[in-house]
Amino acid sequence: MLPSSVQTIVVLGGGSAGFMAALTLKRKLPNLKIRVVRSPDIGVIGVGEGTTVSFPRHFFEYLKLKPQQFYAETEPTWKLGIKFLWGPRKEFYYTFAYEYQHRYPELSRNNGFFYQHDQPYAGRISAFMAHDKAFTKRADGFPEFHNHHAFHIENQKLVGWLENVSRQFGVEVIDATVRPETGPQGITALITDSGERLTADLYIDASGFRSELLGRALNEPFLSFSDALFCDRAVIGGWPRTDEPIKPYTVAETMDAGWSWQIEHETWINRGYVYASNAISDDEALAELMRKNPRIANVPRVVKFRSGRYARNWVGNVVGIGNSVGFVEPLEATALQVICVEASTLADSLIDSLCAPTPSLVTLYNNYNAQAWDDIRDFLAVHYKFNTRLDTPFWQACRNDTKLHDAEFLVDFYKENGPSVVAGAQLLHSSNSFGMDGYLAMLIGQNVPHAKPFTPSTAEAKLWNDRCATWALEARRALDVKQCLDAMRRPAMKR
Numbered sequence: 001m002l003p004s005s006v007q008t009i010v011v012l013g014g015g016s017a018g019f020m021a022a023l024t025l026k027r028k029l030p031n032l033k034i035r036v037v038r039s040p041d042i043g044v045i046g047v048g049e050g051t052t053v054s055f056p057r058h059f060f061e062y063l064k065l066k067p068q069q070f071y072a073e074t075e076p077t078w079k080l081g082i083k084f085l086w087g088p089r090k091e092f093y094y095t096f097a098y099e100y101q102h103r104y105p106e107l108s109r110n111n112g113f114f115y116q117h118d119q120p121y122a123g124r125i126s127a128f129m130a131h132d133k134a135f136t137k138r139a140d141g142f143p144e145f146h147n148h149h150a151f152h153i154e155n156q157k158l159v160g161w162l163e164n165v166s167r168q169f170g171v172e173v174i175d176a177t178v179r180p181e182t183g184p185q186g187i188t189a190l191i192t193d194s195g196e197r198l199t200a201d202l203y204i205d206a207s208g209f210r211s212e213l214l215g216r217a218l219n220e221p222f223l224s225f226s227d228a229l230f231c232d233r234a235v236i237g238g239w240p241r242t243d244e245p246i247k248p249y250t251v252a253e254t255m256d257a258g259w260s261w262q263i264e265h266e267t268w269i270n271r272g273y274v275y276a277s278n279a280i281s282d283d284e285a286l287a288e289l290m291r292k293n294p295r296i297a298n299v300p301r302v303v304k305f306r307s308g309r310y311a312r313n314w315v316g317n318v319v320g321i322g323n324s325v326g327f328v329e330p331l332e333a334t335a336l337q338v339i340c341v342e343a344s345t346l347a348d349s350l351i352d353s354l355c356a357p358t359p360s361l362v363t364l365y366n367n368y369n370a371q372a373w374d375d376i377r378d379f380l381a382v383h384y385k386f387n388t389r390l391d392t393p394f395w396q397a398c399r400n401d402t403k404l405h406d407a408e409f410l411v412d413f414y415k416e417n418g419p420s421v422v423a424g425a426q427l428l429h430s431s432n433s434f435g436m437d438g439y440l441a442m443l444i445g446q447n448v449p450h451a452k453p454f455t456p457s458t459a460e461a462k463l464w465n466d467r468c469a470t471w472a473l474e475a476r477r478a479l480d481v482k483q484c485l486d487a488m489r490r491p492a493m494k495r
């Protein structure tokens with residue numbers, strides 16, 4: 001049953017989801033009494049290192065936190081997007097800057113039409129990525145930050161920072177393993193291992209894959225994404241950075257039975273191979289990862305997962321946030337982005353309802369978050385359906401069998417019309433976080449054929465090449481990640 005008034009909240013789970021939920025709610029509704037209970041025995045997932053632009057927007061714009069403590073405690077590096085080793089091109093870049101749909105005043109069409117097969121970049125930010133640069137240099141030598149960056153962060157450091165800031169704002173943290181007590185109203189208490197009853201008006205299930213409340217206690221149905229996303233495991237390793245430059249992007253590389261990420265931390269390079277266990281064994285996946293990354297220095301560990309989501313996030317007096325509600329592989333590094341959306345929409349719902357949530361509001365909350373999950377499934381499906389880089393049985397199956405669901409019409413539109421943005425907003429609903437540009441990046445990047453190839457006039461081709469040359473020049477003069485980190489640590493640095 002819905003709580004008639006929400007004054008107290010217990011968050012079950014102290015991973016990134018639990019603390020992001022607690023911090024968001026406490027920051028937006030400071031009068032709420034919020035406690036986080038997390039198990040010292042179960043621990044946090046320990047992976048989850050790439051973010052999207054939603055992450056800085058959530059913390060520094062929506063929650064208005066000061067970035068200084070974040071930088072000092074999480075020691076992030078900057079991520080401008082993803083470099084895909086995917087499809088027939090040598091490489092292509094996915095950015096957060098909406099480059100393919102942009103149209104310059106001197107050109108008759110948007111950039112997507114001008115982007116050539118042998119060109120690694122379609123705009124200023126991807127030109128920076130292609131040159132391994134992050135930001136331009138200000139006149140005083142410091143980086144000029146743009147709004148198209150996200151971060152690479154180690155999960156443990158992220159959780160540590162979230163916990164510290166949560167405590168500063170008055171969130172209480174309890175170390176205990178709990179089990180739920182249920183009654184006709186839903187969850188009635190969380191019972192700690194020492195027998196203490198933790199009660200609240202609203203319970204947030206941030207217990208990770210265990211989904212203690214939403215899944216186990218309330219039996220909410222789980223909707224699998226297995227007709228679109230075939231991978232169900234990852235093997236994760238890494239090595240200490242020596243002389244490798246810090247890349248301003250994540251790499252996503254096609255592998256025999258899945259794909260591999262490379263995530264850049266300042267002193268550590270993190271590599272993980274996401275694969276389908278029905279296409280390759282754990283030992284074979286490990287062997288392929290090691291063969292392609294002989295510098296891996298630790299003992300890689302296997303993480304199992306299932307792709308999908310529970311039917312509803314919010315059921316009675318329980319709201320699920322993070323892995324307890326759903327999971328997809330980190331091909332677009334969307335988990336933390338989803339948590340931002342789940343937490344901020346919950347905070348806004350409580351604010352607007354004066355902490356007395358109504359059934360219609362809860363229905364909207366559930367529809368909105370379900371749509372966000374399904375959008376991610378559909379976008380990732382496009383990555384699998386059209387990747388022609390390898391011809392292994394796994395990739396043949398992906399090309400043949402991946403269901404596109406709601407992306408089907410958009411892909412058909414692209415096949416008929418090319419990278420046209422004429423249909424604009426009609427192809428996607430407004431809350432789709434990837435936007436038409438995200439789809440264009442993947443469809444053009446993978447050379448998905450279409451019926452409207454465009455050959456620019458000599459004059460227009462020159463104008464486009466002039467743009468490309470300008471971006472390249474600017475990129476060559478810009479700062480790389482290491483230079484930016486050094487500059488950030490100088491006492492005179494101001495953001």
Ligand SMILES: Cc1cc2nc3c(=O)[nH]c(=O)nc-3n(C[C@H](O)[C@H](O)[C@H](O)COP(=O)(O)OP(=O)(O)OC[C@H]3O[C@@H](n4cnc5c(N)ncnc54)[C@H](O)[C@@H]3O)c2cc1C
Nearest residue numbers: 013014015017039045047048050178208322323330335336
């Ligand atoms: C292979 C892989 C790669 C990933 N890469 C990325 C990425 O690049 N970018 C990204 O955004 N995300 C990524 N993720 C996802 C990301 O790691 C998680 O979504 C995110 O950290 C949220 O985790 P969580 O807080 O929901 O769960 P967890 O970190 O698992 O936390 C669960 C919490 O619940 C507590 N708990 C559970 N049961 C109990 C109990 N009975 N009593 C008390 N406490 C309990 C635990 O103690 C813990 O504190 C990746 C995930 C995987 C598997």
